Amino acid sequence: MQISCYWQWTNQTVNFRDTGGHMKFLLYRWQAYNQMALEDALIKLGHKIDTFTCEIGNIEEDKEFEAKLVGYLAGHGYDAVISINYFPVIAKSCSRAECKYISWTCDSPMLALYTKSVFLPSNYIFVFDRQVYYEFKAMGVKNIWYLPLAVDVMRNDYVLKDYTGKEYQSDVSFVGSLYEKNRYDEMVYMPDYIRGYFDALMNVQMEIYGDNFFERMISGEIEEQLEGKAVDISGDEFIGTPALIVANTTLGMKLAALERRKILNMVSRKIRDTKIYTESSTNDLPLVKNMGKVDYIYDMPKVFASSKINLNITLRNIKTGIPLRIWDILGAGGFVLTNFQAELLDFFEQGKHLVWYDSHSDMMDKIIYYLSHDKERAEIAREGNLLVRRKHTMEMRVKELVKTVQDA
Template identity: 25%
Template sequence: MTLYDKNMKLLGKVDPGLCSRLKEESEGIEVKISKIGLPVPKIGRISLHSSYDPLGEAEILIRSQMPEGDGPGKKAILVLGLGFGYHIKELLKRVETQTPIFVVEPSLGILRCAMEYVDLEDILTKTHLLIGKRADGLFEERGLRRIFEGLGSGGLELVTIVHHPSLRINEDYFHKLTRIINRQRFLSMGRLRILVVYPIYGGSLPIAHYCTQALKDMGHEVEVLDNSVYKQALDSIERITDVESHLEQLRGLFTCLLSEAAMARCLKVKPDLVFALAQAPLNREVLERLRQLGIPTAFWFVEDFRFFDYWRKIAPHYDYFFTIQRGEFFEELERIGVKNYHYLPLAASPKIHRKVRLRKEEQREFSSDISFIGAGYYNRRNFFPSLLDFDFRIWGDGWDISSPLGRVIQRSGQRITSEECVKIFCASKINLNLHSSSYHNGVNPNGDFVNPRTFEIAAAGGFQLVDFRSELPELFEIGKEIITYSDIDDLRAKIEYYLDHPLERKRIASRAKKRVAKDHTYEARMREMLEFIYEREERLGAKGQEGERVSELIRQARGDSELGRFLTRFKGRDRLTLKDIVQEIRKGKGELTRPEGVFLLMYEIWDWAKEKKVI
């Protein structure tokens, strides 16, 4: 058996997917034999290892980039560049066997060539190879994603080992990847102070709560400006007069008051980011003042842009504008000068929308063959009478109790809580989902955005039939994770079919639940939002936080073991200033070490410059 066949057989066991992709010929790769008899690949004029002693070179590389100390389970290692793997073999000698190691190499040809010349058994069995993958797709890999999610706990450190010849050959790829790594590292370890501005009322209010909880769960410091407490005051204003011009003026003054309250809160808490949800009362004047102060603002417009057009007045004044629709909406945003816009679909909150066990009395109250939760919009009032021959229950407000639908409307059309919604999702055989419309008799044939109910039903493990939306196929696999209908005849046929096939309902609902947990949580949406902002906002996270992050300083100092050892004494802290370091040095006794002397000198220079007002 040749070396190539041996390596391929092993790769087929540990990563059959990569093995099947390894068909790319190693064209353009010349292999030379080094002075000590080991093969060395060369691409163009760049040799990937030393032509004299690749093993000695590998030892120097790992010694210079690998921090000392730290016990098992404390590190994860990301190696940029494969070459023929000499540096990776040296790395494997120095780390604990349970340390996760990921090797990134954009070229399948490099791996194929290495398989022909080098015994890769240790590398294939003890590392995770990420070969020939897009740089922006690497962090979809489950293992790597878990590593970055674990950085924020403080118990894990990510070490990056750079194979410089590989970077020279694939400069653009690794430059992009480094930016992504820095972004992911920041989002995992960076702690932002975020002010979330709630609306006064409406469907975006619970979404604001879910976003707040998600941001807190991600470890950010979240301040809330809860404008829902002013709902009664707004209702009082609406009763003052019937003259619309006066009402409009009063509403404007009320918005000015709440906007100024938001400004006052910003000046107090000094947030890194102001995040507002649809209908949040922030006027243009305050948004412009925040921009002048250098405080980034973001807005999530979780409404139908065709039905609500107030976005035209506010979108240009936000730094970042997030939407649940794109296409035509994006064209309109560009037309009015909005630059930083991004599609961000709705989601579910697993802490709220989850499978629950119902008591017997709850089963009697909430269970039915078909249920619908929502307000009595025009299309629903016209569509649902055709379903009255089924065991059908409607929950929610805005319905005409005196209409033919009155006999299936529960609790006389009262609003129900989020907790009760979840119980209905779990108790119903089929959850009916029809997106609202004020001008269609049933299904909107041009519907695009996906409502929150779609994700919430799925997250709770409920089975649903939902009207088709153009954005839906990107979010769920239709026919496998979710079932759609196009009109009343299609809906009736599918109701009858799925009532007769309970096991199929269960399988589809289970797949949808897993998909939401994987891709469609509010935490995932908030992470995507912050990634988008971070890529464009260099100062994000810098306000109000003095000093450098200790873990980052230690990581950067790994090439200087003396400096690295000195900085480890600050490991328990989050951030560190020069003043902190000097105060610690002055507590000590005896002869100064080299790093201590350098820091004291730096502080003297800094203190002099401050006194002379140079800085």
């Protein structure tokens, strides 16, 4: 397949602040929400950034892509290639070119990490889910670090500076996909007893927060039944298991479809002004107002700032980590009501910076309570935003990332 690559030199060399040693990066651009924030932070910290966009035919092995990237790296003196999320083909290219490859995940778990390339010494891998970090350290991966996500508060300030707050007002809002198209529904081959077992697992998991047990509950017998039919792990690069694939690409997405619809139906029956911003079909959510898709950079912060309550419903694939959506809402000054995630305890105080729920009934009780306590809700949103500004900006995270790479 012919692959088109676009190489762009940004020539951003202004030193906004001294980080104790600037680096020259080649950044791989693709459709990642927080990619622009990463790029801007590197530039503001005084680093030199060039970028490239190139279609990858196969993220694990693409000889044409590798040849292009290795050839380009040979004569340009980059300290590192950097990307949001991990791409095995970039890791292999950097290894061949003897160049560092820095990746920072915003999805979890990244199935691309479960390949042999993860052990390459030229890798500098940062993951936002602490449980995933522990798993890979236990596998013997040396160059991996835990780094939570963050938000570009300066960009949000710019977007919101002339915003009146009226356009996106709502009592309760949710921004995200409903995953109506998922692999579980598309699986033609699945014995009835396995489908029944999976349905029961999802019903139980939906009621439990703080522990994702899908992978542990898929036995070797079920793996054998699905491998090569419902699950494809062909090739010798993959170091995961069929259970890993089923738990995350199949059950996790199907549960998201079920849970998000259940929650939105539950909320909209009691709160008339419930809105969703999505491209997904909402024909089965008659009381929810579908406002369509919103632009991540220019409109989403306005939704978060204007909504009285911003719901976050974390994909269960994220084991303990804090998803990007929570940081985005806090960075826009919004009030967050989220399901419980273990790492929330490490960064936030319940009822001071945000609010989490541990059951659907608890969620409804808190929605009703905070809609009737405006001052308390506004104070929590303010404290959450102040905390992010003090400790969790994108520049702070990127500075930590660069220092880790330089000190390694």
